[in-house]
Amino acid sequence: MAGSGTDHLRAPQDALIRCENLVVEFPVGKSGLKVHAVSDISIDAKPGETLGLVGESGCGKSTTGRALMQLPRPTGGRVLYQGRDLVQLPGAELRQLRPEMQMIFQDPISSLNPRRRVFDIVAEPLRIWKRASGAELTERVNRTLENVGIDPAVADRRPHQFSGGQCQRICIARALVLEPKVIICDEPVSALDVSVQAQILNLLEDMKATYKLTLVFIAHDLAVVKNVSDRVAVMYLGKLCEVAPPDDLYANPAHPYTAALLSSIPVPDPRIRPSEENVLGGEIPSPIAPPSGCRFRTRCPRAQDMCAQVEPKMRQIGLGHYVACHFPLEATGPKPGAAQLAAKRAAVPARPVAPPRPPGTQAF
Amino acid sequence: MSRKVVSGPDAPGRDPNAPLLRVVDIKTHFKTERGTVRAVDGVSFQLDRGRTIGIVGESGSGKSVLSRSVMGLLPGRNVIREGHVVYEGIDIVGFDSHQMRNIWGSEMSMVFQDPMTSLNPVKKIGRQITESLHEHLQMDKQEANDTALALLSSVGIPEPAARLEEYPHQLSGGMRQRVVIAIALACGPKILFADEPTTALDVTVQAQILNLLQQQQHERHMAMILVTHDLGVVAGRSHEIAVMYAGKIVEHAPTNSLFANVRMPYTEALLNSIPRLEYMSHTRLDIIGGRPPDLIRPPRGCSFAPRCRYAQPRCIEEEPPLMEGDQPGHTYRCWYPVGSPENLEAYQRNIVAGRTATGAPVEAPVTIDAGGRF
Ligand SMILES: Nc1ncnc2c1ncn2[C@@H]1O[C@H](COP(=O)(O)OP(=O)(O)OP(=O)(O)O)[C@@H](O)[C@H]1O
Ligand SMILES: Nc1ncnc2c1ncn2[C@@H]1O[C@H](COP(=O)(O)OP(=O)(O)OP(=O)(O)O)[C@@H](O)[C@H]1O
Ligand code: SF4
Ligand code: SF4
Ligand SMILES: [Mg+2]
Ligand SMILES: [Mg+2]
Numbered sequence: 001m002a003g004s005g006t007d008h009l010r011a012p013q014d015a016l017i018r019c020e021n022l023v024v025e026f027p028v029g030k031s032g033l034k035v036h037a038v039s040d041i042s043i044d045a046k047p048g049e050t051l052g053l054v055g056e057s058g059c060g061k062s063t064t065g066r067a068l069m070q071l072p073r074p075t076g077g078r079v080l081y082q083g084r085d086l087v088q089l090p091g092a093e094l095r096q097l098r099p100e101m102q103m104i105f106q107d108p109i110s111s112l113n114p115r116r117r118v119f120d121i122v123a124e125p126l127r128i129w130k131r132a133s134g135a136e137l138t139e140r141v142n143r144t145l146e147n148v149g150i151d152p153a154v155a156d157r158r159p160h161q162f163s164g165g166q167c168q169r170i171c172i173a174r175a176l177v178l179e180p181k182v183i184i185c186d187e188p189v190s191a192l193d194v195s196v197q198a199q200i201l202n203l204l205e206d207m208k209a210t211y212k213l214t215l216v217f218i219a220h221d222l223a224v225v226k227n228v229s230d231r232v233a234v235m236y237l238g239k240l241c242e243v244a245p246p247d248d249l250y251a252n253p254a255h256p257y258t259a260a261l262l263s264s265i266p267v268p269d270p271r272i273r274p275s276e277e278n279v280l281g282g283e284i285p286s287p288i289a290p291p292s293g294c295r296f297r298t299r300c301p302r303a304q305d306m307c308a309q310v311e312p313k314m315r316q317i318g319l320g321h322y323v324a325c326h327f328p329l330e331a332t333g334p335k336p337g338a339a340q341l342a343a344k345r346a347a348v349p350a351r352p353v354a355p356p357r358p359p360g361t362q363a364f
Numbered sequence: 365m366s367r368k369v370v371s372g373p374d375a376p377g378r379d380p381n382a383p384l385l386r387v388v389d390i391k392t393h394f395k396t397e398r399g400t401v402r403a404v405d406g407v408s409f410q411l412d413r414g415r416t417i418g419i420v421g422e423s424g425s426g427k428s429v430l431s432r433s434v435m436g437l438l439p440g441r442n443v444i445r446e447g448h449v450v451y452e453g454i455d456i457v458g459f460d461s462h463q464m465r466n467i468w469g470s471e472m473s474m475v476f477q478d479p480m481t482s483l484n485p486v487k488k489i490g491r492q493i494t495e496s497l498h499e500h501l502q503m504d505k506q507e508a509n510d511t512a513l514a515l516l517s518s519v520g521i522p523e524p525a526a527r528l529e530e531y532p533h534q535l536s537g538g539m540r541q542r543v544v545i546a547i548a549l550a551c552g553p554k555i556l557f558a559d560e561p562t563t564a565l566d567v568t569v570q571a572q573i574l575n576l577l578q579q580q581q582h583e584r585h586m587a588m589i590l591v592t593h594d595l596g597v598v599a600g601r602s603h604e605i606a607v608m609y610a611g612k613i614v615e616h617a618p619t620n621s622l623f624a625n626v627r628m629p630y631t632e633a634l635l636n637s638i639p640r641l642e643y644m645s646h647t648r649l650d651i652i653g654g655r656p657p658d659l660i661r662p663p664r665g666c667s668f669a670p671r672c673r674y675a676q677p678r679c680i681e682e683e684p685p686l687m688e689g690d691q692p693g694h695t696y697r698c699w700y701p702v703g704s705p706e707n708l709e710a711y712q713r714n715i716v717a718g719r720t721a722t723g724a725p726v727e728a729p730v731t732i733d734a735g736g737r738f
Contacts, residue, residue: 056566163655193422195652198637202649227639246645264571266596268638270619274600280568283536
């Protein structure tokens with residue numbers, strides 16, 4: 001990829017947050033070598049949109065998310081928030097924007113201070129930013145806790161008295177209490193059990209509607225990303241491979257890496273046999289000396305000589321569908337397992353879908 | 365190759381015609397300051413040669429304690445163990461660690477989630493493999509080296525000769541797990557326990573490792589116990605699946621029967637809460653409210669009752685025993701099994717009441733399929 005390029009970006013005025021040609025490098029000790037964690041990545045999210053970022057360990061998802069927040073400031077590129085370039089913004093002005101951009105992390109328990117009461121954890125941003133005090137503060141904290149499904153009556157307890165899923169709800173409450181515009185969710189459900197994961201995914205969808213949020217949702221699990229996203233960007237080794245609406249990405253993966261990722265995911269259905277042929281060989285190369293040309297070429301079943309010479313650029317292949325590959329898969333080509341899935345969909349009646357419920361309530 | 369006969373093919377009492385492994389009502393409880401943790405609470409199953417059982421359950425359901433109990437790999441203190449583990453006709457529960465040493469590696473071996481915990485960081489890969497070959501199979505140096513080389517290449521490690529001279533930290537996560545698998549396979553075990561062998565790996569590497577395990581199992585006619593929290597991992601790769609909840613097997617069935625004919629409400633709820641690739645994006649997921657019970661004070665009746673949408677008064681009072689389903693080999697613990705008329709009645713009662721017998725709220729689903737089932 002994979003590749004670089006900005007063809008997939010929408011008009012600057014349409015995006016709430018947008019990064020162009022983002023580069024993040026880390027020095028390796030005193031060796032003079034660099035970790036090329038993020039190499040020329042451009043992404044954008046419109047107001048109210050959820051952008052999913054997916055890829056395997058070490059591909060630079062977290063680094064991208066943190067660079068959007070200027071944590072730390074990137075090595076290169078621009079990060080535009082409501083049209084202003086955060087990379088060039090003086091520290092004091094950047095600080096003023098902080099309440100509008102929040103982050104949620106993978107490990108909910110360790111991101112909460114174990115010695116503080118849950119009420120104070122959620123109240124802290126309001127106190128720091130002097131947004132509320134007294135009765136108003138109490139009211140706002142309690143309302144936020146209720147919205148995420150935590151009973152304010154137990155808010156005097158400390159984090160260890162809550163389960164992992166409840167701690168993630170508390171983290172979400174802390175991120176929401178300032179009523180931000182953007183939340184970067186970095187693997188928010190990866191550490192949770194499947195039954196709890198579903199609760200948090202549904203909660204994030206509800207909160208997005210209630211608070212009119214724009215989300216950048218980072219995860220390594222494509223099925224999870226697909227469930228919550230309006231647009232998905234697939235990453236590999238610091239580059240973008242493919243950007244598409246989630247249902248189209250799944251039905252018509254164009255990048256060989258996306259296709260391999262899709263066919264590696266174990267499906268909870270014994271009628272769909274695990275694929276033997278589409279399994280990728282090898283492992284992700286070192287980001288210290290990434291391959292020339294297309295970074296995926298060392299594992300790509302379609303690689304040609306050209307792939308080592310010329311880096312592919314993002315180009316459009318369908319409505320909202322972009323790929324960075326010299327030899328993409330046919331958009332209409334059969335996808336491994338597609339026939340079985342179609343048969344399955346025909347055989348299984350529509351799954352009951354519970355009606356949307358008011359935020360914070362739990363039902364079965 | 366000669367083997368010691370403490371547990372070998374010629375050991376007294378050993379019956380090669382007996383089932384490979386029978387686990388009978390094992391209980392493993394831990395004494396702690398807070399009380400007794402009933403981590404595994406009466407589990408039975410049988411494993412035949414060359415077969416794979418998938419053990420699935422959420423965090424804390426007792427999967428790892430169960431596999432360690434069967435392998436006799438538990439800390440000596442604070443543990444209360446009951447039940448029988450019958451390996452080829454011999455009950456090995458009373459074996460001391462000296463006797464177990466003859467079982468570990470050559471009869472049963474284990475692959476853990478984190479390859480680094482099973483590898484010695486300061487020993488070369490080669491020595492870690494040849495050691496057990498010396499110990500169990502009395503191979504001489506040359507023979508052990510040749511075998512190690514063959515093993516490494518059979519698990520798909522490129523340039524195996526060079527790897528023999530390397531240390532674990534020089535390998536990637538996927539390569540380390542291949543080495544761990546090579547070590548586990550070295551002495552030709554009849555049962556391989558794989559406890560979340562791919563949970564720490566990337567999904568493309570996971571697919572490689574699962575394929576490798578399956579291929580090795582096939583070639584060696586080895587039985588496997590594949591422990592995972594991911595129903596997807598076992599769906600395509602096991603003959604039967606046991607679903608664990610709060611220290612017990614709550615449903616056990618041939619894999620196809622389990623998916624086609626779920627009986628246990630917990631299994632059903634688990635399947636419905638997984639986001640699936642084939643769902644349209646923004647599909648509302650079915651959730652299981654609440655969380656698993658405290659293993660120190662489990663509820664009196666059915667341990668899933670506080671989270672079950674079908675729960676009735678009987679579920680709170682009486683613990684359901686393991687019941688036989690219509691399909692051969694399909695068992696479950698539920699008074700109102702999914703797909704039965706009693707289940708439908710129970711659900712309708714709860715929908716009308718707006719709550720289950722444990723007080724959990726229930727909403728009516730919006731769609732009812734043609735079969736009349738919700
Ligand atoms: N502070 C740092 N110093 C040096 N290298 C770093 C630093 N942070 C990240 N990296 C490296 O940058 C690369 C990208 O890391 P990043 O954490 O962004 O990946 P990721 O996609 O979030 O992976 P994961 O799924 O494991 O969270 C990795 O090779 C990582 O080791
Ligand atoms: N040595 C011990 N002392 C006390 N409790 C223990 C001990 N080992 C395990 N437990 C408890 O036994 C229960 C079952 O643990 P186990 O490790 O088997 O779960 P698991 O199903 O493997 O979960 P995971 O998916 O997280 O690995 C847990 O509640 C755990 O806290
Ligand atoms: S075909 Fe070439 S450009 Fe496309 S992903 Fe493979 S190596 Fe990269
Ligand atoms: S219906 Fe009753 S017995 Fe069956 S799982 Fe639910 S609570 Fe348990
Ligand atoms: Mg990360
Ligand atoms: Mg475990």
